[in-house]
Amino acid sequence: MTQSGGALEQGTRRSALRSSSGLWRVAPPLAFLAIVAIIWQLGAADAHNILLPTFTATVSAFVDIVVGGAIWEPLLRSNLTMIIGFVISAVIAVPLGLVMGRHLFIDRAAAPYVSLLVVMPAAPLLPIIVMMIGFGLSAGVLLVMVFTVVYIVVNTRAGIRSVDPRLVEMAHSYGANELNLWRYVLIPGALPAIATGLRIGLGRAFAGMVLGELLLLSSGIGLLLLTYRAANASDHVFAVVVVLLVEATLISSGMRRLERRLQPPSV
Amino acid sequence: MITVTGLNKTFASKVGGVPVLRDVSFEVRDNEFVSILGPSGCGKTTLLRILAGLVDHDGGSIQVEGKEVSGPGPDRAVVFQHFSLLPWMSVLDNIGFGLRLRGVPKAMWSKQALQLAQLVGLQGFENFFPRQLSGGMQQRVGLARALAVEPAILLMDEPFAALDEQTRLLMQEELLRITQEAHKTIVFVTHSMEEALLLSDRVLLLTGHPGVVQEYLEVPFDRPRDRSITTSLEFQRLREHLWEQLRRTQTRDAVDSSDVVA
Numbered sequence: 001m002t003q004s005g006g007a008l009e010q011g012t013r014r015s016a017l018r019s020s021s022g023l024w025r026v027a028p029p030l031a032f033l034a035i036v037a038i039i040w041q042l043g044a045a046d047a048h049n050i051l052l053p054t055f056t057a058t059v060s061a062f063v064d065i066v067v068g069g070a071i072w073e074p075l076l077r078s079n080l081t082m083i084i085g086f087v088i089s090a091v092i093a094v095p096l097g098l099v100m101g102r103h104l105f106i107d108r109a110a111a112p113y114v115s116l117l118v119v120m121p122a123a124p125l126l127p128i129i130v131m132m133i134g135f136g137l138s139a140g141v142l143l144v145m146v147f148t149v150v151y152i153v154v155n156t157r158a159g160i161r162s163v164d165p166r167l168v169e170m171a172h173s174y175g176a177n178e179l180n181l182w183r184y185v186l187i188p189g190a191l192p193a194i195a196t197g198l199r200i201g202l203g204r205a206f207a208g209m210v211l212g213e214l215l216l217l218s219s220g221i222g223l224l225l226l227t228y229r230a231a232n233a234s235d236h237v238f239a240v241v242v243v244l245l246v247e248a249t250l251i252s253s254g255m256r257r258l259e260r261r262l263q264p265p266s267v
Numbered sequence: 268m269i270t271v272t273g274l275n276k277t278f279a280s281k282v283g284g285v286p287v288l289r290d291v292s293f294e295v296r297d298n299e300f301v302s303i304l305g306p307s308g309c310g311k312t313t314l315l316r317i318l319a320g321l322v323d324h325d326g327g328s329i330q331v332e333g334k335e336v337s338g339p340g341p342d343r344a345v346v347f348q349h350f351s352l353l354p355w356m357s358v359l360d361n362i363g364f365g366l367r368l369r370g371v372p373k374a375m376w377s378k379q380a381l382q383l384a385q386l387v388g389l390q391g392f393e394n395f396f397p398r399q400l401s402g403g404m405q406q407r408v409g410l411a412r413a414l415a416v417e418p419a420i421l422l423m424d425e426p427f428a429a430l431d432e433q434t435r436l437l438m439q440e441e442l443l444r445i446t447q448e449a450h451k452t453i454v455f456v457t458h459s460m461e462e463a464l465l466l467s468d469r470v471l472l473l474t475g476h477p478g479v480v481q482e483y484l485e486v487p488f489d490r491p492r493d494r495s496i497t498t499s500l501e502f503q504r505l506r507e508h509l510w511e512q513l514r515r516t517q518t519r520d521a522v523d524s525s526d527v528v529a
């Protein structure tokens with residue numbers, strides 16, 4: 001914030017600055033959105049293509065599915081899949097990342113598979129999962145896990161690695177046992193990285209959920225999208241995508257807030 | 268009483284062993300203040316870590332009160348060169364850390380930590396976090412944390428090296444005061460000749476690669492001491508003597524390594 005010195009009264013000046021800076025943060029993206037909306041509206045109206053709804057048609061479809069309620073049940077179902085998959089991922093990945101960060105042998109044993117999962121695109125695994133456990137909720141959960149686990153593992157491991165070995169030695173010198181070490185040194189030191197891993201992981205879980213439902217599982221939001229598309233209701237398809245965008249934005253800003261709260265006071 | 272006899276230490280490395288300490292023998296009497304003085308890389312920190320039980324040694328013996336050292340123990344506490352405070356804990360929690368690990372109940376360790384914060388001049392900063400403190404204040408937290416566990420032996424690794432001149436002088440005086448009140452055996456690593464002479468009863472001069480004991484020098488000043496001794500002739504003479512010793516080995520090392528290169 002640039003602040004030129006002046007004899008203005010401090011209180012009013014500061015609040016004026018704050019509200020104007022809040023406006024300044026929101027105004028440019030809103031202006032951009034308005035421009036896009038206008039171009040979209042004009043372009044789509046001009047094109048007369050049923051596959052490309054106008055901006056206003058999309059907005060009214062959005063209102064229709066949100067107020068009319070068509071979106072909620074599929075959205076809930078999809079999110080249930082995502083949340084179950086994410087929670088199981090975290091429960092597996094955080095401890096795995098922790099021990100990999102601390103124990104060379106376990107790291108050696110697991111590292112090749114972890115790095116393989118990092119490079120490999122998850123999509124080719126979809127048919128295998130379906131072949132193995134069919135189309136149910138558990139397939140969706142497993143799919144979300146495939147997308148998620150590795151990112152949490154990698155970040156957690158990096159978090160443990162980043163803990164200053166001198167702090168570990170200090171704790172040893174005061175008689176810390178392994179449990180004390182985890183509790184007072186390793187976990188607090190790795191917490192910011194774990195939070196980052198969870199944030200990225202949740203984003204991946206969201207992507208995995210949508211992709212899986214669209215490509216294979218035909219349930220929840222994915223099924224809804226396919227239904228609207230089959231009915232050539234392109235405005236509704238767009239509206240569902242907008243709902244997903246809104247959710248993705250909310251998730252990511254919520255997780256960022258959580259991540260900031262987990263930062264140690266030293267940072 | 269600490270007794271070190273024929274201590275050897277070699278670190279394993281890819282190109283073979285790196286000998287760091289060779290045949291180091293000395294003893295430290297109860298309530299004695301001993302400085303380990305020597306050039307960078309001669310193994311001072313390694314020796315201190317071995318005394319603390321943080322690294323193994325490969326030959327010789329180290330006994331504290333007649334018992335062989337095999338790991339860290341409640342009789343010894345370390346003040347680290349780089350403070351090693353836990354960034355996510357307040358000053359009070361850092362000071363009480365050692366007590367907490369020993370299972371002292373919270374009411375008790377926080378009370379003791381409060382008293383120690385006072386002793387090292389940190390009253391009012393108990394709820395600050397390490398990053399909010401200056402280097403000198405952080406080192407005081409490290410000192411208080413070590414004092415809190417009431418060790419018979421205090422092992423200090425260049426505790427004042429990272430401080431500015433003025434803070435260092437103040438901390439030295441504070442250490443003189445604290446050690447004159449609480450009877451403790453202190454092993455103090457430093458590379459400052461003045462600091463060693465000002466604070467110690469004896470100075471263990473360590474030189475070379477691997478480090479060997481060059482001399483174990485008596486410092487004959489009475490206690491309680493203050494900084495005025497540094498201007499005495501005797502102090503200047505001892506300082507000159509230490510410098511002579513250090514210079515001799517430094518130039519000898521330089522000649523040695525030029526031989527190797529040639």
Ligand SMILES: Nc1ncnc2c1ncn2[C@@H]1O[C@H](COP(=O)(O)OP(=O)(O)OP(=O)(O)O)[C@@H](O)[C@H]1O
Nearest residue numbers: 278279285287306307308309310311312313314458
């Ligand atoms: N963990 C280790 N592994 C291998 N070599 C080591 C290790 N720790 C120390 N050394 C080597 O041992 C020698 C002595 O190191 P040490 O840290 O004890 O020196 P120092 O006297 O404390 O030096 P300074 O005054 O710079 O702190 C150095 O040559 C260093 O390279």
Ligand SMILES: [Mg+2]
Nearest residue numbers: 311312313425
């Ligand atoms: Mg050192």
